[in-house]
Amino acid sequence: MRTGSGLGVEKVRLAVPDFKPSTGDPQNAALLKTFNDTFWNDLDNSGVVELVSKSFYPLQVPGQPAEVTFGLWNVPPPNAAMLVFGNLGVAAGKVTVQGWLYDVKNTSSPQVLGKQYADVPTDAAVRLIAHKFADEIIFRLGGGIPGIAESKIYFVSDRSGHKEIWTMDYDGSNQYQVTHQGSISLSPRISPDGSRLAFSSLTRSGWEILMYSTDLNRLVSFPRLGGGNFSPAWSPDGARLALSSSRTGESEIYVCDANGANLHRMTTGKGPDVSPVWNRKTGAQIAFVSGSTGLPQVYSMEADGTNQQRMTDQGYAVSPNWAPNGQFLTLAWTRKYGPGEPGSSDIYLMDIASKQWVQLTHDGGHNDFPWWAPDGRHIVFESERSGKEEIWMMLADGTKLHQLTFTGRNTQPNWSWK
Amino acid sequence: MKHRTLKALATVIALATILMLGACHKKTAPAPPPPPPPPPPSPTASISVSPDTIQAGQSATLTWQTSNATDVSIDGIGAVQASGSQQVSPTDSTTYHLVAKGSGGSQEASTRLTVTQPPPPPPPAPPAPSDEDLFGQNVKDIYFDYDKSNIRPDQQASIQADVQFLTEHSNINFTIEGHCDDRGSTEYNLALGDQRASAVKNALTTAGINASRIKTISYGKEKPFCMEDNEACWQQNRRGHFVYQK
Numbered sequence: 134m135r136t137g138s139g140l141g142v143e144k145v146r147l148a149v150p151d152f153k154p155s156t157g158d159p160q161n162a163a164l165l166k167t168f169n170d171t172f173w174n175d176l177d178n179s180g181v182v183e184l185v186s187k188s189f190y191p192l193q194v195p196g197q198p199a200e201v202t203f204g205l206w207n208v209p210p211p212n213a214a215m216l217v218f219g220n221l222g223v224a225a226g227k228v229t230v231q232g233w234l235y236d237v238k239n240t241s242s243p244q245v246l247g248k249q250y251a252d253v254p255t256d257a258a259v260r261l262i263a264h265k266f267a268d269e270i271i272f273r274l275g276g277g278i279p280g281i282a283e284s285k286i287y288f289v290s291d292r293s294g295h296k297e298i299w300t301m302d303y304d305g306s307n308q309y310q311v312t313h314q315g316s317i318s319l320s321p322r323i324s325p326d327g328s329r330l331a332f333s334s335l336t337r338s339g340w341e342i343l344m345y346s347t348d349l350n351r352l353v354s355f356p357r358l359g360g361g362n363f364s365p366a367w368s369p370d371g372a373r374l375a376l377s378s379s380r381t382g383e384s385e386i387y388v389c390d391a392n393g394a395n396l397h398r399m400t401t402g403k404g405p406d407v408s409p410v411w412n413r414k415t416g417a418q419i420a421f422v423s424g425s426t427g428l429p430q431v432y433s434m435e436a437d438g439t440n441q442q443r444m445t446d447q448g449y450a451v452s453p454n455w456a457p458n459g460q461f462l463t464l465a466w467t468r469k470y471g472p473g474e475p476g477s478s479d480i481y482l483m484d485i486a487s488k489q490w491v492q493l494t495h496d497g498g499h500n501d502f503p504w505w506a507p508d509g510r511h512i513v514f515e516s517e518r519s520g521k522e523e524i525w526m527m528l529a530d531g532t533k534l535h536q537l538t539f540t541g542r543n544t545q546p547n548w549s550w551k
Numbered sequence: 552m553k554h555r556t557l558k559a560l561a562t563v564i565a566l567a568t569i570l571m572l573g574a575c576h577k578k579t580a581p582a583p584p585p586p587p588p589p590p591p592p593s594p595t596a597s598i599s600v601s602p603d604t605i606q607a608g609q610s611a612t613l614t615w616q617t618s619n620a621t622d623v624s625i626d627g628i629g630a631v632q633a634s635g636s637q638q639v640s641p642t643d644s645t646t647y648h649l650v651a652k653g654s655g656g657s658q659e660a661s662t663r664l665t666v667t668q669p670p671p672p673p674p675p676a677p678p679a680p681s682d683e684d685l686f687g688q689n690v691k692d693i694y695f696d697y698d699k700s701n702i703r704p705d706q707q708a709s710i711q712a713d714v715q716f717l718t719e720h721s722n723i724n725f726t727i728e729g730h731c732d733d734r735g736s737t738e739y740n741l742a743l744g745d746q747r748a749s750a751v752k753n754a755l756t757t758a759g760i761n762a763s764r765i766k767t768i769s770y771g772k773e774k775p776f777c778m779e780d781n782e783a784c785w786q787q788n789r790r791g792h793f794v795y796q797k
Contacts, residue, residue, distance in 0.1 A: 296773070340741065361742070405739065
């Protein structure tokens with residue numbers, strides 16, 4: 134099964150020598166370290182290039198076009214197809230970064246990309262510049278799919294003493310607390326335009342969907358629905374929300390406008406229905422979890438509630454998430470479940486049309502809440518493989534697994550839409 | 552002549568007698584000294600207390616009288632007038648010891664005042680147990696099977712006991728919390744806990760408990776009663792838990 138990463142094509146061999154200082158400012162060294170580390174990490178995480186090991190680089194690396202010697206790069210040992218180089222310097226209270234992407238096999242017209250960025254000389258600004266430039270390169274070398282280096286991950290953390298919603302850069306840096314409800318807040322879901330964060334929180338009147346404006350940095354109004362209200366999910370156009378509510382008895386899937394109006398029930402029948410998620414390519418289907426036949430299984434239906442189909446055939450299947458291409462679901466699945474079945478919850482990928490599946494995580498304790506990155510190449514999820522619940526990230530084929538959070542217990546990651 | 556002789560004899564005898572008497576007196580009694588002044592009178596002292604038994608907190612009157620004394624004191628009180636009375640209210644039994652000193656000596660007198668402790672206040676009548684206490688003692692949580700929200704047959708007795716108590720205490724409002732063990736997924740467990748709380752509520756309302764008295768809330772696996780990884784602990788966490796609503 135093709136998962137969107139790699140796609141069988143040979144990855145571009147990309148050489149990325151450290152950027153060089155362009156001025157004599159004493160701040161340069163620290164900022165260059167941040168830039169070079171962040172930039173390398175972004176390209177390495179992207180899944181679209183093969184980075185040439187730095188041990189193969191010539192002693193003299195270029196900081197600007199005039200310093201490039203093609204013959205040192207386009208033959209073994211580096212044997213690079215592409216070369217990224219550039220410089221960084223602080224002057225007059227500003228940091229300026231210049232960067233180039235060269236096709237070193239095409240010596241007559243090598244430049245693919247040339248960029249210049251200027252900002253305040255802070256660690257955060259330089260980190261953002263590295264993400265922006267990395268995304269430019271990944272966009273060009275990765276089949277026109279935007280990179281994710283500027284994307285955010287929202288998640289639940291208990292490190293303040295309560296479960297609150299936190300956010301971080303996609304690489305785990307810049308973690309900070311978003312909500313301060315002081316109760317239990319769960320299931321963060323950022324809107325497609327990034328302006329609103331829906332989540333479920335234990336309020337005085339029970340579990341309600343709350344809406345946080347990332348523009349205003351405060352809660353904005355959303356109607357109290359009554360009953361237990363869980364797991365909000367944005368439609369890809371940002372106009373509607375799906376959610377689970379027990380306002381009329383059992384937990385059922387409802388759809389409403391983004392402001393909470395026009396609430397319609399989509400499911401009926403016994404057993405809890407929860408964790409809806411829209412087909413984020415078409416907005417025409419919703420996958421969800423239902424306990425109507427016993428252990429929870431993943432179902433899909435049209436967004437109007439018709440044509441409900443069971444997707445999983447056995448075990449305990451939860452936390453579906455739709456791939457950006459609309460063809461795949463990820464889910465957390467304990468295929469063999471019950472007494473005497475030491476099965477663990479792992480992340481699976483399912484082709485929706487054929488219901489064929491592949492297992493992406495192995496031998497790593499309890500894994501749950503997979504969520505696709507906007508590039509369709511990465512998946513973030515919650516795992517206990519380090520001993521307690523933390524946020525991990527991997528490529529959609531299960532490789533390049535790495536841990537993003539280390540403090541407290543961190544769960545239910547939600548990747549921004551861009 | 553004869554008459555003269557007799558007279559002479561009588562005189563001799565008289566003289567002899569006188570001499571004898573005089574000689575005799577001279578031997579035994581010298582001249583007496585002047586009489587000494589009369590000795591000073593000894594002091595007298597008396598002390599009494601009335602009544603001689605009191606309860607702690609009450610007072611008694613101490614009364615004393617002395618005479619022929621210049622220096623009168625009572626232990627614990629100090630120097631006092633020669634005679635007088637004073638209110639005392641010691642907290643413990645006390646012996647009042649009076650010493651009267653005068654030029655004629657000293658005299659002591661004592662009296663004892665017995666102080667009884669007041670009887671402890673009668674223990675307050677045990678407060679009638681509050682509704683909350685009764686609720687805690689009588690209302691039983693309902694336990695569930697794994698991934699299930701139906702009331703098990705072995706939980707029916709608890710349901711019946713709960714219904715009986717809640718019927719008899721129709722003023723009590725309460726919350727049913729739905730809880731799950733920690734093995735499942737967060738969101739599904741919240742819905743499952745919701746279902747469990749509703750199942751308990753339905754069992755009560757079916758038996759006649761007014762639904763307006765009952766709130767339900769799911770905690771999913773967010774507030775476990777027990778944190779261990781075994782079935783006994785998981786069973787503790789799969790329950791409908793009753794909470795008194797103040």
